[in-house]
Amino acid sequence: MSMSSLAIQTNEINLEYVEQVKKRQRMKNLLKGVLFLLPSIILFSAFVFYPMIRTIYLSFFLTNTSGVTTVFVGLENYINLFKSPIFLKNIQSTFLFVLYTVPATVIISLFLAIIASEKLKGIGFFRTIFSSTMGISVAAASVFWMFLFNPTMGLLNQLLKSIGVEPIGWLTDPNWALLSVSVTTIWMNIGFTFLVLLGGLQSINSYLYESADIEGAGYFYKLRRITIPMLSPTLFFAITVSIINAFQTFGQIDILTQGGPQNETNLIVYSIYREAFVNYQFGSASAQAVVLFIMILFLTAIQFKLGERKVHYQ
Amino acid sequence: MKKLFTMLMIGFVLLLTACNSSGKGSAETASSGASQGKQVVTFWHSMSGAGQETLKQIVEDYNHSQDKVQVNAEFQGTYDEALTKFHSVAGTKSAPTIMQVFEIGTKSMINSGHIVPIQTFIDAENYDISGLEKNIINYYTVDDKLYSMPFNSSTPVMYYNKDAFKKAGLDPEKPPQTFEEIEKASKAITKSNKGMKGFALQAYGWLVEELIANQGALLMNNDNGRSDTPTKVGFSKEEGKAIFEWVKRMNDDGTFANYGTNEDNMMAGFLAGDVSMFLQSSANARDVIDNAPFEVGVGFLPHPQNKERHGVVIGGASLWMIDGKPKAEQQAAWDFMKYLQTPEVQAKWHVGTGYFAINPAAYDEQIVKEAYGKMPQLQVTVNQLQSTKSSYATQGAIMDMIPEGRKIFETALETVYNGGNVDKAYDEAVKQFNAAIKQANAARGK
Known part of the structure; x- marks a missing residue:
């Protein structure tokens, strides 16, 4: 009796000891893990987490010109934003801009990627051309388009004149400005999206096509049943990145229209920039940034929820 | 994985050294001057x-x-x-x-x-x-x-194309002085010069401020912020709207050229003979005169007929x-x-x-006299400044939200250029302007 109870006791001690060793082991693993993560933790904290928390903090204050907080106003910055017809219009313009640019970019890039993935002689040349806009900076591309849009000497208006059509104020007419900026953006983004999609196409296993050929499937059948489903992870990635990019558009707006005419092209990021660095209202600029962050977060979450069901991972 | 980690670490170290070296660089340039005493x-x-x-x-x-x-x-x-x-x-x-x-x-x-x-x-x-x-x-x-x-x-001045004035039968040495005269001249020029519009006003808040001051009106109350912090706009509805209505009339006549907020496009349009008059800073005088293939005239900033000219703000x-x-x-x-x-x-x-x-x-100075001999237009800008009446209006407003106010005016002008309602655009602009003043005062804790 006493023997057995002793045994149980030692057993318990043993168990405790094992627990302890396990704990220590886990601790060690955790430390090791943290050590490996440390560089990215430091970088992310310095360049992402700290600014983000700071932005949220600032959005509850009014500030002076150096961005030092002066008056705590609670949610007033947010309330003012949603009461301001300009900000609501900026949101509307931003969504329109996303709608104009993302589907067009993805569809055109997909088309180019599909024709460029054919194995033909000299296809490398076309692949280089199609992806070339990736190598052009936003500033250079915007200036280039600004010349095309120029009301006096611009190529587009010269063309219109030569066929007897009244010239268009591409960047000054509120009906055209957002479209003009969208066209510029689509052109600029095609390079990157094309390259990503081409990479996706090339990694589709060729045995799928070979089996389909044996079955006697046609070109479009293969496209619909093999290419698109197999490409869906890449497509999903391209769409998500394009949407986030479109929400964060700044360079081409700053160079082409400065948010004009009539705030028609005043997209949120540009509006944040103006609010902070022209008007020196860092508080309400931060509030706008937080709203933008929540919007992108929300949309990306929805995308993952809805989009991922249709994505086929191998 | 290990490779990636090393790469990351190398990148991190490089980043640190980059920050360091740039700090050192500026310190060095600063000390190099001091070392020479x-x-x-x-x-x-x-x-x-x-x-x-x-x-x-x-x-x-x-x-x-x-x-x-x-x-x-x-x-x-x-x-x-x-x-x-x-x-x-x-x-x-x-x-x-x-x-x-x-x-x-x-x-x-x-x-x-x-x-x-x-x-x-x-x-x-x-x-x-x-x-x-x-x-x-x-x-x-x-x-x-x-x-x-x-x-x-x-200060802002009006640049005009003397050749176009001659063609339209206008005296190239007598530029129009008032809003109404500009409208008339614009009509004559548009009629006699094919493909040329009469007048362009860049949607630029500074020009609106100047056109208000030229009527002797304050931009903001409390003597343009000179005696106390402003709390709202200082010009009357009549004075503010005069500018918008003037532009509207020319726009309806089809004599107005809309270049939006883009100064470069407007200058290019002027130099290419697409528009015959525009308002812009006198600081551009050399550029415009040197680059125009025709004779450029420089005139005073216009004012409405029923208002006296008060002059310009610096x-x-x-x-x-x-x-x-x-x-x-x-x-x-x-x-x-x-x-x-x-x-x-x-x-x-x-x-x-x-x-x-x-x-x-x-x-x-001699070099100025010589330059005036070649470019008498430079002198007009000086004359305009020296004939300005000293007052709070022409002393100019002083306030920290003016950049924001300019953008508000620019949006309102663009609305009118694109056929928007003058009353609505004007009222909306004043409302936003006042709100911006209030916000700026609040941020200072007052």
Whole structure:
């Protein structure tokens, strides 16, 4: 009796000891893990987490010109934003801009990627051309388009004149400005999206096509049943990145229209920039940034929820 | 995985060293000047193009003219960009000694608390500034204190195409003076010059401010913010709307050319003969006159017929003395500022750019006389300034939210250009303008 109870006791001690060793082991693993993560933790904290928390903090204050907080106003910055017809219009313009640019970019890039993935002689040349806009900076591309849009000497208006059509104020007419900026953006983004999609196409296993050929499937059948489903992870990635990019558009707006005419092209990021660095209202600029962050977060979450069901991972 | 980690670490180390070395670099340049026994003065400016060239020359001349002070002029981007940079380094070691700030940054500089009013230096040695252009000094004087040293000043003028005037049977030596005369001239020009519009007004808030001041109206209450912080706009509905209605009438006549907010496109349009008149800063005089393939005329800023001409508010920028620097460094900077005021330097500056000479004695210099012989238009800009009536209206508004206010005017103008309702656009603009004033006052904790 006493023997057995002793045994149980030692057993318990043993168990405790094992627990302890396990704990220590886990601790060690955790430390090791943290050590490996440390560089990215430091970088992310310095360049992402700290600014983000700071932005949220600032959005509850009014500030002076150096961005030092002066008056705590609670949610007033947010309330003012949603009461301001300009900000609501900026949101509307931003969504329109996303709608104009993302589907067009993805569809055109997909088309180019599909024709460029054919194995033909000299296809490398076309692949280089199609992806070339990736190598052009936003500033250079915007200036280039600004010349095309120029009301006096611009190529587009010269063309219109030569066929007897009244010239268009591409960047000054509120009906055209957002479209003009969208066209510029689509052109600029095609390079990157094309390259990503081409990479996706090339990694589709060729045995799928070979089996389909044996079955006697046609070109479009293969496209619909093999290419698109197999490409869906890449497509999903391209769409998500394009949407986030479109929400964060700044360079081409700053160079082409400065948010004009009539705030028609005043997209949120540009509006944040103006609010902070022209008007020196860092508080309400931060509030706008937080709203933008929540919007992108929300949309990306929805995308993952809805989009991922249709994505086929191998 | 291990490879990736090493790569990351290398990247991290590189990043650190990059930060380090850039810090070292600036320290080195700073000490190199001091090692020669010269007091180094850092001068941040926003002059590009012809202005930058001329300024560089002036700074070099100054550095060679004596052996005590070394001025390092550094271009910091546009006025807006430079001011943003300044606000983020103000109070630290990286702040410059002299900072060039555009006129509407005046209030924001005073509020920043990082500056020394120039008046301090003037009083310390009883320096005589009575020789400087009164209208320019007026702008930068707040509460009877000269806060910053005027440097590059300009006002808006009307540029016009003399050849187009001749073709339309108008006297090219008598540019239209009033809103109504411009409308009439625009009609005549549009009729007789194929493909040319009469008049262009860039959607630019500064021009609206000037057109308001020219009617003798205040932009903001409390004497344009000179006697107390403004709380709302200072112009009446009649005065403000006159500008919008004028543009609207020309737009309806089909004599108005809409270039939106883009100055370059408007200038290109003028030079290509697409439009015959436009308003723009006198600082562009050299560029326009040199590049036009036709004869360019320069006229005064127009005013409505039923209002007298009151004149223009000074635009451009001034030089600020930054606080928190050693006494010797500030004194050296002050010496450089005094050098800039001399008639010889101002003459060079005026002729090289089209900015005013802030020291009118410069107009008697030989190079100015020669330049006037070749370009009599340069003189018109000076005449306009000197015929300005001194008042709160032409002294110009002083407030920190003016950049925001300009954008509001620009949006309203564009709305009218594109066929929007004048009353609605105007009322909306005033409402937003007042809200911006209120917000700015609230942010100061008042």
